[in-house]
Every structure is written in structure tokens, then in C-alpha cells.
Amino acid sequence: QKEVEQDPGPLSVPEGAIVSLNCTYSNSAFQYFMWYRQYSRKGPELLMYTYSSGNKEDGRFTAQVDKSSKYISLFIRDSQPSDSATYLCAMKGGNNDMRFGAGTRLTVKP
Amino acid sequence: NAGVTQTPKFRILKIGQSMTLQCAQDMNHNYMYWYRQDPGMGLKLIYYSVGAGITDKGEVPNGYNVSRSTTEDFPLRLELAAPSQTSVYFCASTQTAPGRAGELFFGEGSRLTVL
Numbered sequence: 001q002k003e004v005e006q007d008p009g010p011l012s013v014p015e016g017a018i019v020s021l022n023c024t025y026s027n028s029a030f031q032y033f034m035w036y037r038q039y040s041r042k043g044p045e046l047l048m049y050t051y052s053s054g055n056k057e058d059g060r061f062t063a064q065v066d067k068s069s070k071y072i073s074l075f076i077r078d079s080q081p082s083d084s085a086t087y088l089c090a091m092k093g094g095n096n097d098m099r100f101g102a103g104t105r106l107t108v109k110p
Numbered sequence: 111n112a113g114v115t116q117t118p119k120f121r122i123l124k125i126g127q128s129m130t131l132q133c134a135q136d137m138n139h140n141y142m143y144w145y146r147q148d149p150g151m152g153l154k155l156i157y158y159s160v161g162a163g164i165t166d167k168g169e170v171p172n173g174y175n176v177s178r179s180t181t182e183d184f185p186l187r188l189e190l191a192a193p194s195q196t197s198v199y200f201c202a203s204t205q206t207a208p209g210r211a212g213e214l215f216f217g218e219g220s221r222l223t224v225l
Contacts, residue, residue: 043216
């Protein structure tokens with residue numbers, strides 16, 4: 001079993017749709033949870049991060065962490081074609097060991 | 111504002127050749143990292159450094175070497191290239207201590223093909 005599982009997709013939605021991206025993990029030591037966005041042929045960029053369980057909202061983006069289920073989500077409301085990218089979940093514990101998911105490739109069609 | 115700069119962007123190597131991927135950051139970050147990204151596999155940590163003169167192995171260090179003589183530069187060396195090293199390599203840096211969350215700043219990547 002991989003330490004971080006993320007469905008690679010691809011996921012294709014119409015403009016304006018609500019997008020749900022998810023990761024599951026097995027290491028209970030993880031306490032920092034992040035989402036990175038990666039455009040084609042570019043490096044990843046931090047989109048959101050949360051500490052421990054709970055929700056965090058930033059504009060059209062909401063990150064959720066459920067540590068009891070070892071499950072994290074990223075929701076994108078009113079999705080735009082500019083949201084088309086690969087979304088990578090990432091998580092780490094109290095050391096330097098960050099683990100990334102495989103990334104979900106999202107396409108938002110006009 | 112350059113951020114993290116990687117060179118070269120693309121390279122084709124023959125099996126057994128050696129090369130160095132260059133990485134430089136101008137943000138005065140102490141912590142620097144090398145990752146490789148393979149399709150469907152996410153990012154895997156190769157090596158990292160917590161400051162000049164200090165480096166340590168990550169998840170997949172075999173076949174690679176690093177050095178950190180200055181805060182700005184963190185080159186990655188491939189000594190005997192193998193087809194399994196065909197990948198996209200990303201250098202990243204951050205000012206946040208390893209035990210805390212913090213934004214990793216990535217370069218644009220170096221695409222390496224070993225034939």
C-alpha cells in the first residue's frame with residue numbers, strides 16, 4: 001500500500017462545475033497537509049495548506065482534512081478553464097519527510 | 111525575481127554518461143531539495159540540504175550525488191546514467207524548518223532522457 005494514494009484521473013468537467021479532489025494516506029504521523037497545483041511543463045506551486053483536521057477556505061478553493069479517516073479533499077467551486085492543471089496532495093509529519101500523491105490531472109472545458 | 115533556477119531544461123544522455131543538473135535560488139533559503147517526478151508516481155525526494163555543507167539522503171538517492179558549498183547552489187550529479195533515471199527533476203527551496211509546514215518553491219524542472 002502506498003503511503004499516499006491519489007487517483008491520477010484524468011478528470012474532465014465543464015466550466016462552472018464543482019470539482020472534488022481527494023487523497024488518502026496511511027501514516028498517522030502526518031500533521032501538515034498541502035495541495036500543490038502544477039501547470040503543464042512547470043514546477044508545482046503551493047495552493048493551500050492546513051494543519052491537522054478541519055477546513056480552510058481561500059476564495060473558490062476549500063481544503064478539508066479528516067485525520068480520523070486519513071482522508072483529505074480539495075474542492076474547487078465555479079471551476080474555470082484556468083484551473084486546468086495537475087493537483088498534487090502533499091503531507092508531512094514533524095520531520096523533513098514530505099510525501100506527495102501521484103497528482104490528479106484536471107481539465108475544465110469552456 | 112528569479113526564484114529557483116534550474117539548468118538545463120532538457121538533456122539527452124547515453125547510458126553510462128555523467129552529468130550535473132544545476133540549481134540556484136536567490137531567496138536566501140537554507141533548505142533545498144531535489145525531487146524526481148515520474149508519470150503516475152508523484153514526486154520522490156532524492157536528496158536534501160539544510161544548509162551549506164550539510165546534505166542528506168531522501169527516498170531514492172541511489173545513482174545520485176549532491177553538494178552544497180553555498181547557500182544559493184545545490185547541484186545534483188548523475189555519475190553513470192541509466193534508463194531508470196529518465197525523469198523530470200525538480201529542485202525546490204524553502205525557508206521553513208523541516209518540522210514545520212511551509213511553502214516549497216520549485217524550479218521549472220529539468221527533463222532528462224537516458225538512452
